[in-house]
Each structure stands twice: as structure tokens, then as C-alpha cells.
Amino acid sequence: MPEDVTSTTAAEIVRNVGGSANIVDLSHCATRLRFQLRDASAVTQSALEAVGGVMGAVPQAGDR
Known part of the structure; x- marks a missing residue:
């Protein structure tokens, strides 16, 4: 990817x-980015999943 x-x-x-x-906080592995967010309600899930290269977005239990 350029x-x-x-x-x-x-x-x-x-x-x-x-x-x-x-x-x-942000951490990663080979296939995932893991975000710890101040306000999970600020996430725009549909727009996030529409970003090229993003295969999905899954909130962790307790994050939303």
C-alpha cells in the first residue's frame, strides 16, 4: 500500500x-488494531467499517 x-x-x-x-491507548497484532477509547459512543461504526482495508469493527464487552 503506498x-x-x-x-x-x-x-x-x-x-x-x-x-x-x-x-x-492503541495496540495491534498482525490483523487487528485495538483501541481503548475515552468515549465509545463517539465511534461512527458504519463509517469506520466503510474505510478501505477495514474488515470490521467489533467493540469489546464493556466498551459500549
Whole structure:
């Protein structure tokens, strides 16, 4: 994936999880990004799942 596409994808993901101020922590594995958020209600689920390369978004128990 070209760098500009990667940057755009990352920016879209951050925007759709409520912006960088909403992110408390971020971890990852080979196939997933795991966010700890200040306000889970700020997530725009449908827009997040529409981002190119995003295969789905699943809130963890207790996060919403």
C-alpha cells in the first residue's frame, strides 16, 4: 500500500473512532488494531467499517 494511501486510511480510522483526543491507548497484532477509547459512543461504526482495508469493527464487552 503506498504511503499516501496508508496515511489516508490511518486518518480515516482515527477520525471515525472519535479523533485522536478520544484514543487512550492503541495496540495491534498482525490483523487487528485495538483501541481503548475515552468515549465509545463517539465511534461512527458504519463509517469506520466503510474505510478501505477495514474488515470490521467489533467493540469489546464493556466498551459500549
